[in-house]
Structures are given as structure tokens and as C-alpha cells.
Amino acid sequence: MIQKFDVKSRETLDKIKTYIPGMPIWEVKKLYGLSSVVKLASNENPLGPSPKVIQAIHSSLAELHRYPDSKLDLSQNQLIVTNGGDELIKLLSETFLEPEDEIVLPSPTFSEYEFGADLMGAVIKSVPFDDEYRFDISAILSALSERTKLVYICSPNNPTGTYLPREDLKRLLDQLPDGILVVLDSAYSHYATAEDFTNGVEFVRLGYPIVVLQTFSKIYALAGIRVGFGAAPENVIQKILKVKEPFNVNALAQVAATAALEDHEHFQKSLLENSIGREQLYKAFEELRIPFTESMANFILAEVGPNAELIYNALLKRGVIVRYGATFGLPNHIRFSIGAVRENEFLIQTLREVMYS
Numbered sequence: 001m002i003q004k005f006d007v008k009s010r011e012t013l014d015k016i017k018t019y020i021p022g023m024p025i026w027e028v029k030k031l032y033g034l035s036s037v038v039k040l041a042s043n044e045n046p047l048g049p050s051p052k053v054i055q056a057i058h059s060s061l062a063e064l065h066r067y068p069d070s071k072l073d074l075s076q077n078q079l080i081v082t083n084g085g086d087e088l089i090k091l092l093s094e095t096f097l098e099p100e101d102e103i104v105l106p107s108p109t110f111s112e113y114e115f116g117a118d119l120m121g122a123v124i125k126s127v128p129f130d131d132e133y134r135f136d137i138s139a140i141l142s143a144l145s146e147r148t149k150l151v152y153i154c155s156p157n158n159p160t161g162t163y164l165p166r167e168d169l170k171r172l173l174d175q176l177p178d179g180i181l182v183v184l185d186s187a188y189s190h191y192a193t194a195e196d197f198t199n200g201v202e203f204v205r206l207g208y209p210i211v212v213l214q215t216f217s218k219i220y221a222l223a224g225i226r227v228g229f230g231a232a233p234e235n236v237i238q239k240i241l242k243v244k245e246p247f248n249v250n251a252l253a254q255v256a257a258t259a260a261l262e263d264h265e266h267f268q269k270s271l272l273e274n275s276i277g278r279e280q281l282y283k284a285f286e287e288l289r290i291p292f293t294e295s296m297a298n299f300i301l302a303e304v305g306p307n308a309e310l311i312y313n314a315l316l317k318r319g320v321i322v323r324y325g326a327t328f329g330l331p332n333h334i335r336f337s338i339g340a341v342r343e344n345e346f347l348i349q350t351l352r353e354v355m356y357s
Contacts (some may be wrong), residue, residue, distance in 0.1 A: 015118045023321055037319040038343045043158070043188075043299045044223055046273065046340040050259065050266035077234040078204060080241065083248045085187055085215035085228035089116045092183060092211065094243045096149045097122040104143045105152040106135055108159060108328040110185065113152040123147070133160040133293055133301075137168050141175055151176075154185040155200075156192055159328045159335045161295025166198040173208045181236065182210045187228075188297035190219040190267075191274055197296065204231045211236060216253075218298065219270050220260040227253040274298045277338040284348040288355060299337045301325070304355075308332050314354040320347050 022041030029037050082088040093116030097103070103117045107126035117124050125148075127139045140151065151172070155164040164172075164184075173182060184200035192199075200212040211232040217223035227249055230240070260266075281300055285292045292302040304311050312324040312334055325333030336347065 022323055023316070025321070028316060028319065028321055032317050032319070034319045037321065038339060038346050039321040040337040040339050040343065040347055041321045041323045041335075042223070043218060043297070043337045044221065046277075046338075046343060050221070050263040055259070078231055078237060079229055080232075080237050080244070081227070081229045081249050081254075082244070083228075083250075083253075084217060084226040085185065085213050086112050087226075087248060088211075088213050088228060088230045088240075089113060089183075089185075090119070091240050091243055092150065092181075093117060093120045093122070095240050096181065100147065101149045102145060102147040103150040103152060104140060104148055106140070106154075106157065108330060109152065109154050110158045111327075113154075113183075113185075117150075122149075129160065129162070133157070133162045135162070135164045135168060137172050140172065144177060144180065148177075148180050151180060151182045152185065153182060154187075155197075156186075156188040156296040158188065158297070159299070159323070159325070159330070159333075160293055160301050161297045161299060162293060163192055163194060163197050163296045165194070165196040167196065169198060169200065169203065173203060173210060176209065180209065182208075183213065184210055185213045187213065187215045187218055189214070190271070191298050192296040193275075194296060201231055204233065207233060209233070209236075216257050216260060219267065219274075220257070221270070222253070222256050222260060225250075225253045225256050227257045273340060274338055276341060277344050280341065280344050281336060281338060281348070284344075284351075288352060299335050301330070301333055301335050303333050305332055308334055311351075311354055315347075315350055318350045318354070320350050322347075 022039070025037045025039050028034065080088070082091065089112045097117060097120040099121035100123060102123045102125055103113065104125045104127060105113050106129055114124050125143050127136060127143050130136055135153070153164055156162065169184070176182065186199040189199040200210060203210050204212055211230050213228065213230050215228035217228070278295065278300065282292070285302055290302050290304055292300050295301070308331060309324060309326065312322060315322055323335040325331060325335060338344065339347065
């Protein structure tokens with residue numbers, strides 16, 4: 001008989017909160033006995049991947065017995081290709097954070113930044129946004145200390161959809177003390193339309209201490225195949241490469257990403273679909289008198305009030321999967337991913353029934 005045993009894990013794991021993704025469509029169908037479900041919770045591209053991506057993957061299936069290339073055909077000295085953007089966040093933590101080091105981040109924001117810090121036993125210092133969810137650069141700079149290693153900026157920010165203007169990012173970088181790295185997560189940058197928006201790559205070219213994170217999970221619709229990349233000064237990339245697995249990005253992901261970059265027509269179609277859907281939801285929220293934050297991303301944060309959890313559950317039971325704001329520390333809010341026009345219409349109709357029936 002095998003005896004029960006317990007291998008003690010690292011104490012820092014006690015602080016780590018398990019990431020809880022949005023419910024999948026099949027589970028909601030089974031749970032509530034529904035035949036049709038709309039998923040507007042995970043900020044996915046409703047158009048799906050480019051047909052060229054699907055064709056490229058099919059053409060590569062016969063080569064699955066080969067190891068993938070360690071990099072895509074990109075400028076290597078300032079780029080690193082990763083298994084989704086999440087892996088790069090973890091690699092940055094493993095590269096730069098010692099126990100009791102500090103990271104500084106606005107709040108609320110993407111939870112994976114905290115996960116990486118907790119994993120390494122680092123300290124998390126949160127800086128709140130202002131009342132309109134704008135970044136407070138003065139507060140961020142004031143939060144820095146001799147123990148600070150990383151400053152995370154998600155722009156456009158998840159879950160608020162707000163962004164950091166170019167001049168504010170430059171101000172942060174210009175006043176940054178030595179020994180601190182800014183991590184600019186621009187996963188949603190392709191959706192941004194503001195004239196003063198920057199995805200941060202220009203500051204990499206100028207040699208600033210910045211890592212720009214990009215992903216193929218959003219506008220390129222490759223969330224299920226996991227591929228992303230980072231751009232940074234060469235000395236930063238070389239340090240990260242020391243903790244990266246050699247074959248972290250599989251061959252199909254590389255083929256898919258390359259094909260996605262080449263399909264400009266699908267990219268523009270995805271942008272247009274999101275722009276139409278964004279205005280569609282803005283108009284509906286105004287008619288329903290639901291306050292919302294104007295977004296530079298493919299989701300909208302709306303303040304539905306103290307009954308937000310009840311509204312979230314009511315939508316779920318009717319086949320609309322959205323994201324309840326308590327996940328981000330916003331219990332009066334719901335984050336709505338922007339879907340295709342018909343999906344948005346179903347959301348609006350169902351939301352009207354839930355709130356005013």
C-alpha cells in the first residue's frame with residue numbers, strides 16, 4: 001500500500017492566486033441546457049484566424065516530427081519569440097526578480113504581472129488609476145524605490161481599455177532611475193486609434209530601458225496556438241534568453257504567426273469589425289444608461305451597478321458569457337468583449353431583458 005505523503009512547496013506559492021479563465025461555451029451549454037451561446041469574455045477576435053493561417057498550418061502538418069526553429073525570421077538582436085505573451089511575463093520575472101525585489105504596476109490591470117512576481121517571491125506595489133482610469137505617472141514614479149526592478153504598463157490596459165499617451169511614456173522613461181525596466185504590454189495595440197498612442201517600439205529603437213510585449217492571440221486570432229514576442233534592447237534580450245526553453249514556440253505556431261503577418265486584408269477586416277462593434281456597444285450602453293469607459297481595445301468596461309454579479313449570472317444563464325468585474329477588484333462592473341455584429345445584437349437584447357424585465 002502506498003503511504004500518503006506531502007512534499008512541501010515553496011512558501012511563496014501560498015500567495016499565488018490561481019488564474020480563473022472565462023467559462024467555455026461547451027460548459028455553459030451543458031450547465032444551462034442551451035443550444036446557442038455567445039462568448040464575449042476573453043477578448044477574442046470574432047472573425048477567427050486568417051484563412052491563410054489555416055492553409056499554412058495544414059501545409060505544415062507533415063513536418064510535425066521536426067523540432068521548431070528557435071526564432072522566426074526576424075531581427076534577432078532585439079527580439080524574442082515566446083509561447084504567448086504570458087510566457088514572456090514569466091521569463092522577465094525569472095530573469096530579473098530576486099526575493100523581496102519590487103514591481104510597480106497600475107491597478108486594476110492584467111493579473112499575470114502579479115503572478116510572475118509572486119512566483120519569484122517579489123513584492124507588488126500597486127498604483128491606482130485616476131477616476132477616469134488614466135495612468136498617473138507622478139504616482140508611479142513616487143512608488144519606485146531602491147528595490148524596484150520592473151514597472152508594468154498595459155496599454156491599452158486590460159480591463160479598462162484606457163491607454164498611456166506617447167508623451168507620458170516618454171516622461172516615465174526619461175525620469176526612470178537606473179536599474180529599472182519598463183515592461184509595456186501592448187497586446188491590444190493594434191486596436192488603438194488615438195493619435196498620441198504608441199506601441200512602444202519607437203522607444204526600443206532609441207535605446208530606452210523598455211521591453212515591449214506583443215501577442216498573436218488578439219487581432220491575429222491565434223489564442224489557441226500560443227505565440228507572442230518581445231522587443232527590447234539587445235542586452236536585455238540576451239539575459240532573458242538564458243532562462244528561455246530552447247524550443248518554446250512550436251512549429252505550427254511559427255507557421256501560423258508568419259502567415260497571419262502576411263494577410264493584411266484579414267487584419268484590416270478585423271479592425272473594421274471591432275470599430276463597428278465598439279460603436280454599436282457604445283450606442284447601446286448610452287440608450288440603457290450604463291456608464292462605460294471609452295476603449296482603445298476590443299473590449300469595453302461598463303459600470304452596471306451594485307447588481308453586477310446578478311446581471312452577470314443572468315446573462316450567463318441566457319447564453320451570454322462576459323467577464324464579471326470582481327475578478328479585477330471592480331464588483332460593480334462587467335467587461336464586455338466586442339463580438340461580431342450579430343453577437344453584439346444578441347448581447348444588447350439580452351442585457352435589455354435582464355436589466356429592465
